[in-house]
Amino acid sequence: xxxAEMKIGEVSKPRFEFRTFGQDFDEEHYLMSRLSTPVPxxxxxxxxxxxxxxxxxxxxxxxKIRDGKMDIKTYVQTVDGLEQWNPLMKGEFPIAKSVLIDxxxxxxxxxxxxxxxxxxxYDEFMEIIENHKDLQAVKVHKHRFGYMVNNxxxxxxxxxxxxxxxxxxxxESTEIEDIKKTLKDVELENxxxxxxxxxxxxxxxxxxxxxxx
Numbered sequence: 240x241x242x243a244e245m246k247i248g249e250v251s252k253p254r255f256e257f258r259t260f261g262q263d264f265d266e267e268h269y270l271m272s273r274l275s276t277p278v279p280x281x282x283x284x285x286x287x288x289x290x291x292x293x294x295x296x297x298x299x300x301x302x303k304i305r306d307g308k309m310d311i312k313t314y315v316q317t318v319d320g321l322e323q324w325n326p327l328m329k330g331e332f333p334i335a336k337s338v339l340i341d342x343x344x345x346x347x348x349x350x351x352x353x354x355x356x357x358x359x360x361y362d363e364f365m366e367i368i369e370n371h372k373d374l375q376a377v378k379v380h381k382h383r384f385g386y387m388v389n390n391x392x393x394x395x396x397x398x399x400x401x402x403x404x405x406x407x408x409x410x411e412s413t414e415i416e417d418i419k420k421t422l423k424d425v426e427l428e429n430x431x432x433x434x435x436x437x438x439x440x441x442x443x444x445x446x447x448x449x450x451x452x
Contacts, residue, residue, distance in 0.1 A: 275386035282385030
């Protein structure tokens with residue numbers, strides 16, 4: 240049976256991902272861009288402003304807010320050094336108290352704050368985050384360039400984390416062997432796999448560890 244072709248922007252079965260962060264991936268980015276097959280114009284270059292909600296007690300659920308919508312993904316497993324994440328929930332503001340109680344704060348794995356309203360606007364929710372001792376909102380600006388190498392969805396990105404500039408590069412697919420081939424071809428085989436949660440925590444000082452370079 241032939242494997243499914245990966246398509247950027249389309250939902251597929253859960254993907255595996257390699258991603259890393261550092262100060263300089265210019266050579267790897269150059270190789271990625273040269274090896275890429277044509278991709279849709281909409282992913283050539285993209286910019287976005289997002290808010291990541293970091294929890295001191297959680298590394299398995301990744302929560303971000305973009306364009307007024309909350310997206311939570313949960314870690315599933317690591318296979319051959321590649322991480323697999325699945326959607327846990329998606330929500331919009333104003334958001335119901337019941338959703339915060341049943342889904343959002345359990346995902347943070349922190350003490351439940353006192354919630355007196357039936358619904359919460361974005362600003363009200365962010366005030367709760369600001370006042371919680373184990374949570375922190377982090378501003379992330381992404382400038383991303385999309386590619387397709389060995390039937391894996393790839394990107395290179397310039398990222399600002401609370402204004403600190405770093406860069407990221409990744410390859411993701413439902414097929415582990417395709418990612419491995421891509422990592423070899425773009426010379427990322429021996430580079431540490433670092434997800435967004437880990438990278439942000441290193442930048443803001445919650446994890447005492449450097450990035451990949």
